[in-house]
Amino acid sequence: MAGALGKERQGLDVDVSTLLGDDHEAFDTFLSGEVPGPMAVVGEPFSGRGSVLDRAVQELDATRISLGPGDGFDHIRSRIDGGPVVIENCQHLYDRRIGGFEELSAFLDDMASVDVRVVTGWNRYAWAYLTAVQDLDREFPVVVEIQSVSTERIAELVLGRYDEMPAFVADDSEQDGLVVTTRRDLGWRNWSVSVPVPVLDPVAVKDLFSDGNLDPKDVTFGRLAAVSNGNLGVATAIWQTRHGSEVRPSDIAVPASDRDLDREEAFCLRIVLAKERVDREQLTGIVDGLDRVLGRLVRDGLVTLEDGIVELEPVAVPAVTATTERERIL
């Protein structure tokens, strides 16, 4: 995949000010020691929390602790040596079950009593959930959030990973027309039929009103920024799914399940979305019919299951977010 678009360099050289936007000042103020902590760095999955925490580690000369599935407070306590500490992926400190908040509670109790500078990283959906049900935000005087990255910066950062530029080609609006046809299932009681539904192609419509002068590169990255919601990691993952040396705006699409997910699947996805990586055993007893649910989600390309770890697919983040938000799962 990447080879077709030229040799890929490793990593994204993204600056913290781009990721934090207006919150960058609060971040710097905290690192300079002007305000007491602890501080929470909150962001979407794959949005670049790690880069922000890297900067905190450098500035504070701190110990970095990265939590994974199943890690508890003991994993942190054993590594605190009196100096500044940066704790990544704090969403692993809770489980969505009765008795699942004990590790988090112990961590918050300890943080309230220790006199060290602490920077913590949180998944945005876990943060929102814990704020709603555990008043988590009250324990963090400083909260900075990863912002949506602009279209221009996404283009710059994504293309900066490659030695060679791909060829950007406009979609053939004459061939496709203003209207594209999708299929929708219409049902009445036990009867259903798949019917073609004509919908306006937004790219073609935009192209029409701009006399066809839009740069296909701008249109491509505009679409990439829109579907990824400005999430740099997701945008990069979607970009990497492109094939060939030519890129068209219509190549940028978010993979989504062809079927309507049921409530149990959506709930399972919400947990994975909030944790990013979760031990399969942790989902046992929380999600009914776990084996089948996971099997379907893996087949749909929304999560991966390897060595007992269920992991969120970066390209699936927009679809997973939309599904769980539509179901209004906390």
Added chain:
Amino acid sequence: MLVDLGLDRETLLGILGVLVAAYVVSRVVGYALIAVAERRPRRRISIKMLVPIARFVIYGTAVFLILGPLLRLSTTQLLAVSGLLGAALGFGLKDLFAGMIGGLVLITERPYQVGDKVTIDGDYGEVTDIGLRATTLMTPDDSAVRVPNATLFTANVSNANDGRPEMMVVVELAVSAGADVDQASKIVEEAIVTSQYVYVDDDHPFAVLVEDESYYRTIRGKAYVADLRDEFPFASDVTERSMAAFAREDIDVPEAPVHISRRR
């Protein structure tokens, strides 16, 4: 008789055509609105509210189209029709007429809407249809109850969600008087906030209350569900997991009835 009133075959066919068209259009519009509503959970009830309004407009238009020719009746014909209508309303159709007036009041005052969970005159269920004459409730055991709209004038109406998709559900559990009530309350609270159906924000808080009864204590958990259709799955989920946790933690449960109530 109808021919004597000046209603020839063409007019009768026209009236029939208008009625059939009104019926078909009302079904299609209702189906389309419900289909759209089901795809937008946040706006579901607001969109469904348009169904009875659309139905009233469609049938109102049909009545207008039908009565148009009748308004040009001669004095004799008008008297005959008026007498017939008056007698019908007085003897047989007064309940129907009251129901239709009740339907109009429902549209304007909106004490409940399609999709709301209500109790009317002792019947509890989800409002699935507001018709010209009656409102249909779907009870928790899947029975359709048709309540005449005129009941609105004489009976109390309790609305659990008042047009919003969220709804408060109260789950009650009982523990023995000697049980660790703090631990039991914590279990119920965590069962609530970890449920897949719960909905919590600043406007939709949750709470756990303890009440001391004569021989046991009642732990009452109150929280909202995001979709009122999840009322019973939520209550069942919280109760089942709380009871399992009580058993694990050796919290004694008395032989007391456990029931679920609904509050706004």
